[in-house]
Amino acid sequence: MSTVTTSKPGGGAAAPVAAATAAAVRTEDGRIGLRANLRHIGALVRRNTLQIKQDPESMFDVLFMPIVFTLLFVYVFGGAIAGKGNQGDYVNYLVPGLMAMMGMNIAMAVGTGVNDDFKKGVMDRFRSMPIARSSVLIAKIVVELGRMMIAIGILLIMGFILGMSIKTSVLDLLLAIGLSAVFGASLMWIFILLGLTLNSAQAVQGMAMVVLMPLQFGSSIFAKPATMPGWLQSFTDYNPLSNLADAARGLMIGGPVGHPATVTLIWSVAITAVTMPLAVRKFRQKT
Amino acid sequence: MVDMTRTDNNPPQGPLAVEVRGLVKHYGETKALDGVDLDVREGTVLGVLGPNGAGKTTLVRCLSTLVIPDAGTAFVAGYDVVRQPRQLRRTIGLTGQYASVDEKLSGRENLYMIGRLLDLSRKDARTRADELLERFSLTDAAKKAAMHYSGGMRRRLDLAASMIGHPAVLYLDEPTTGLDPRTRNEVWDEVQRMVSEGVTVLLTTQYMEEAEQLASELTVIDKGKVIASGKVDELKARVGGRTLKVRPVSVSDLPGMARSLSEAGLDGVAGSQIASEEGVLLVPILSDEQLTAVVGLLAARGYAIADLGTYLPSLDEVFLSITGQKPSAPDSVPAQQTEEVAA
Numbered sequence: 001m002s003t004v005t006t007s008k009p010g011g012g013a014a015a016p017v018a019a020a021t022a023a024a025v026r027t028e029d030g031r032i033g034l035r036a037n038l039r040h041i042g043a044l045v046r047r048n049t050l051q052i053k054q055d056p057e058s059m060f061d062v063l064f065m066p067i068v069f070t071l072l073f074v075y076v077f078g079g080a081i082a083g084k085g086n087q088g089d090y091v092n093y094l095v096p097g098l099m100a101m102m103g104m105n106i107a108m109a110v111g112t113g114v115n116d117d118f119k120k121g122v123m124d125r126f127r128s129m130p131i132a133r134s135s136v137l138i139a140k141i142v143v144e145l146g147r148m149m150i151a152i153g154i155l156l157i158m159g160f161i162l163g164m165s166i167k168t169s170v171l172d173l174l175l176a177i178g179l180s181a182v183f184g185a186s187l188m189w190i191f192i193l194l195g196l197t198l199n200s201a202q203a204v205q206g207m208a209m210v211v212l213m214p215l216q217f218g219s220s221i222f223a224k225p226a227t228m229p230g231w232l233q234s235f236t237d238y239n240p241l242s243n244l245a246d247a248a249r250g251l252m253i254g255g256p257v258g259h260p261a262t263v264t265l266i267w268s269v270a271i272t273a274v275t276m277p278l279a280v281r282k283f284r285q286k287t
Numbered sequence: 288m289v290d291m292t293r294t295d296n297n298p299p300q301g302p303l304a305v306e307v308r309g310l311v312k313h314y315g316e317t318k319a320l321d322g323v324d325l326d327v328r329e330g331t332v333l334g335v336l337g338p339n340g341a342g343k344t345t346l347v348r349c350l351s352t353l354v355i356p357d358a359g360t361a362f363v364a365g366y367d368v369v370r371q372p373r374q375l376r377r378t379i380g381l382t383g384q385y386a387s388v389d390e391k392l393s394g395r396e397n398l399y400m401i402g403r404l405l406d407l408s409r410k411d412a413r414t415r416a417d418e419l420l421e422r423f424s425l426t427d428a429a430k431k432a433a434m435h436y437s438g439g440m441r442r443r444l445d446l447a448a449s450m451i452g453h454p455a456v457l458y459l460d461e462p463t464t465g466l467d468p469r470t471r472n473e474v475w476d477e478v479q480r481m482v483s484e485g486v487t488v489l490l491t492t493q494y495m496e497e498a499e500q501l502a503s504e505l506t507v508i509d510k511g512k513v514i515a516s517g518k519v520d521e522l523k524a525r526v527g528g529r530t531l532k533v534r535p536v537s538v539s540d541l542p543g544m545a546r547s548l549s550e551a552g553l554d555g556v557a558g559s560q561i562a563s564e565e566g567v568l569l570v571p572i573l574s575d576e577q578l579t580a581v582v583g584l585l586a587a588r589g590y591a592i593a594d595l596g597t598y599l600p601s602l603d604e605v606f607l608s609i610t611g612q613k614p615s616a617p618d619s620v621p622a623q624q625t626e627e628v629a630a
Binding site: 120124 | 388389432
């Protein structure tokens, strides 16, 4: 980056005034150091958290989705899917799968949030301030990951109430949660990109549903793919949600982990590698 | 590039805080900025006057690094808007047309957050937030979410937010659009106070009155082009400034009144005009002293006056008199005469 070599009409007098206000952490060319960047992200995380405090309804999805889905699938569909009387076993099958799904549903909210933010002047303020523009997006993701953790916590509590038992170790459980978080974070970039591209929050939501429904139900989350027709099975085999659900299942109740976890991680890396640069670029160029 | 539209022949004094040359920004077919030149000297207020869609907001967005111009150069506090955006962002404050604060956060939280983003310590950010809340009379509402603020309070919070980093240059994009007159005056007072503290201000507005109140120099833009620029007084002289409307009790007094003013040299360059269908005399007014003298003279001559009042030319009238497109407008005043009047 070029340093101050360009002609500076009157800059001699004005620049020191401004320089005096900035902390010494900044280098001469205005690059933002790591510590400053973390502080900015911290301030923006605080902002997003305070927004939730002011608008508690925005937590409804996190609080009720795990409750509604566990009750609905265990008691309403559980008997039909797993056989009457087998609901107890079905909880063990379902909860790891729902954990995978939570990430996806919460990631969707990021897109509508970003879209809303851009309608407000505050984004202009952020973008005209000496902070890395990506810090606004990263802060959003940090807060959404926090929301996801709460949702997973409630889901696990519901699972335990309904008779789920962890057959592996606490470490395995944490690994399952971590894997869900990694995949969820990668999905958030897709929705941020959608949020920056589409015109309205409603459009983002509509678009998200189109992507969400087939992935969600054409997976091993709710039912064993072995019971599905062949063509659908080949879809579920590659569906990242199936793989994440299978990996979480393996980590929580035992079973193969290596293959589905690897597929999930490949998907996460691929999605992030493609959508993050696009989203950051879009964010920079947004006018 | 020679600026044909400048009305002052003296070179500007003092270093430039903002220097814009040939700035161009097109959105498809729309030429939002079509080669704009302007200067703002340090510690002064430049008013950018223009109707909706003239390119005012695009100009501010270019100068605050939100939009990258297609062509031309712009320096703010010595930094190039295209090549040195990071340094530039440290020297500017922006108050947009729409309140640029987080509506869900309280006033204090908004200011604290911006302080932290500007690398103040937690303690300093808190102190600065309280200081600015106090200064902008928002202490009582400090804990309320900004969404519950009135229009004027929001605008004040917005100004406070722009002031946290002690910017050298402040952009105010239509700061009083949509505000009632009382609130508008409050915002004006705050802007004047900032200027007295040495902040350079670039102000966009649709109102001649606002430009006259706050700005020392004026650039008039239309369709992305500068159509006039210069000192406010000079432009006022060109467009006629205020007009005094005098309605005598008897319409037959009108010619006598006009003659008296003309003999006393109190009717300005363009001269007073009789609008007989309305029964009023229109006198161009350039200063409060002239106004006092005109009223004093008419009273001394014993004319019975039924009504009088001054009005400012509307933006339309300003435009028409600058571009000379209005058939009824007096012939544009030659530059030499303008100088004599302004002197």
